[in-house]
Amino acid sequence: MSRGDRRLAPAGLGLADVLQVGSAGLRGRPMRVVLSALGIAIGIATMIAVVGISATGQAALMRELDRLGTNMLVVRPGQSFVPGEDVKLPESAVRTVAAIDGVEQVGALAGLDGVHVYRSEHIPTTQTGGIAVQAATESLKETLRGSMAAGAWLNKANGRYPAVVLGHAAAKRLGITESGQRVWLGGRYFTVVGVLNPLPMAPEVDESALVGWAGARTWLGFDGHPTAVYERSTDDRVTAVQDLLPRTVNPQAPHEVEVSDPSEALKAKAASDAAFNSLLLGLGGVALLVGGVGIANTMIISVLERKHEIGLRRSFGATRGQIRLQFVVESLMLSGLGGLAGVVLGALATAIYAMAAGMPWTVPAWATGGGAGATLAIGTLAGLYPAVRAARLSPTLALHAP
Numbered sequence: 142m143s144r145g146d147r148r149l150a151p152a153g154l155g156l157a158d159v160l161q162v163g164s165a166g167l168r169g170r171p172m173r174v175v176l177s178a179l180g181i182a183i184g185i186a187t188m189i190a191v192v193g194i195s196a197t198g199q200a201a202l203m204r205e206l207d208r209l210g211t212n213m214l215v216v217r218p219g220q221s222f223v224p225g226e227d228v229k230l231p232e233s234a235v236r237t238v239a240a241i242d243g244v245e246q247v248g249a250l251a252g253l254d255g256v257h258v259y260r261s262e263h264i265p266t267t268q269t270g271g272i273a274v275q276a277a278t279e280s281l282k283e284t285l286r287g288s289m290a291a292g293a294w295l296n297k298a299n300g301r302y303p304a305v306v307l308g309h310a311a312a313k314r315l316g317i318t319e320s321g322q323r324v325w326l327g328g329r330y331f332t333v334v335g336v337l338n339p340l341p342m343a344p345e346v347d348e349s350a351l352v353g354w355a356g357a358r359t360w361l362g363f364d365g366h367p368t369a370v371y372e373r374s375t376d377d378r379v380t381a382v383q384d385l386l387p388r389t390v391n392p393q394a395p396h397e398v399e400v401s402d403p404s405e406a407l408k409a410k411a412a413s414d415a416a417f418n419s420l421l422l423g424l425g426g427v428a429l430l431v432g433g434v435g436i437a438n439t440m441i442i443s444v445l446e447r448k449h450e451i452g453l454r455r456s457f458g459a460t461r462g463q464i465r466l467q468f469v470v471e472s473l474m475l476s477g478l479g480g481l482a483g484v485v486l487g488a489l490a491t492a493i494y495a496m497a498a499g500m501p502w503t504v505p506a507w508a509t510g511g512g513a514g515a516t517l518a519i520g521t522l523a524g525l526y527p528a529v530r531a532a533r534l535s536p537t538l539a540l541h542a543p
Contacts (some may be wrong), residue, residue: 159310160293181479185512189487192508201262201500211404212379216370218398222278232365234390244380248281249367250316258350259325270314273349277413278355284371285343292320292335306335327361342403433519440472440527461532480516
């Protein structure tokens with residue numbers, strides 16, 4: 142090739158050069174950068190916070206399920222085929238359930254109709270506070286894996302006397318926080334011997350005043366028929382025990398026995414929370430879209446304001462590809478700043494929520510990675526059209542633009 146045929150090759154841009162020219166527009170307009178990145182930051186923060194709070198709640202729920210176990214079943218009276226006929230569980234229900242192969246623990250409750258509890262005898266009888274009075278077996282607390290907030294549980298000694306244990310909600314409504322106080326129950330004073338901590342898998346116990354099985358017979362006219370039998374079996378026998386319970390409890394009328402799994406309520410709550418979180422994620426996506434439109438608008442204005450710079454760079458030999466790269470990188474850096482701020486804000490919101498609720502702080506790695514990917518995608522798309530527009534500017538017209 143002759144010397145006259147040689148053409149000058151355009152100078153290449155290294156990584157440092159690309160970052161320098163790409164950040165030039167951001168350094169010159171800091172306030173515009175903050176306002177433009179705000180939309181991206183809000184969208185990413187919303188998505189990270191929603192996913193993080195959901196994951197934190199799920200982790201707490203799984204931890205609670207692991208502690209409470211998913212091997213508990215509850216037996217209650219079902220429906221009779223005879224209209225108006227009340228169905229009762231047999232008095233022997235606790236004993237027969239305990240005899241099933243694989244059952245490890247059994248406890249029972251029995252609702253005492255017409256019996257109410259009050260803070261004192263001077264409280265009007267209509268102000269029951271929605272507190273149920275129930276007889277409880279000594280093994281109920283262990284079966285439910287409950288714990289005491291104060292005092293002690295019912296046992297063979299105190300269960301025969303006018304003694305009562307209050308569920309968490311019942312104690313709050315009565316204004317009682319410790320044992321040793323007295324409540325008016327069934328026409329006489331009972332001594333509060335204990336207060337339970339909350340029981341997520343047995344909310345009916347939380348709102349009850351519990352008396353001993355023997356004491357209920359002596360002082361409250363209890364007939365001995367349980368209204369709910371709780372059992373725990375080995376994990377590999379849960380399904381088999383569930384099938385056997387109706388025929389074992391009431392062989393003559395197994396259809397009058399209802400068996401439920403209380404852990405299903407917590408699982409359903411987790412599913413409903415996931416559905417609601419999907420809606421919030423959608424709102425976060427809308428915020429991201431709005432943020433992307435804001436960045437695209439900012440980049441278009443930047444191209445119009447920097448025509449002289451573009452014309453000057455083109456006249457010094459910058460190629461169209463280099464001009465496009467400059468503005469795409471600028472858009473990526475702008476959205477990246479918003480995305481980084483959004484990740485930090487979302488993680489911080491999740492941490493505050495977890496600390497306030499006493500839950501384990503959890504932000505899934507896929508959420509952070511997804512937020513970063515969404516930021517890069519939005520930055521690229523938002524900067525693509527302004528970059529192409531900048532590259533198509535004629536150097537001559539750009540330099541002579543007013």
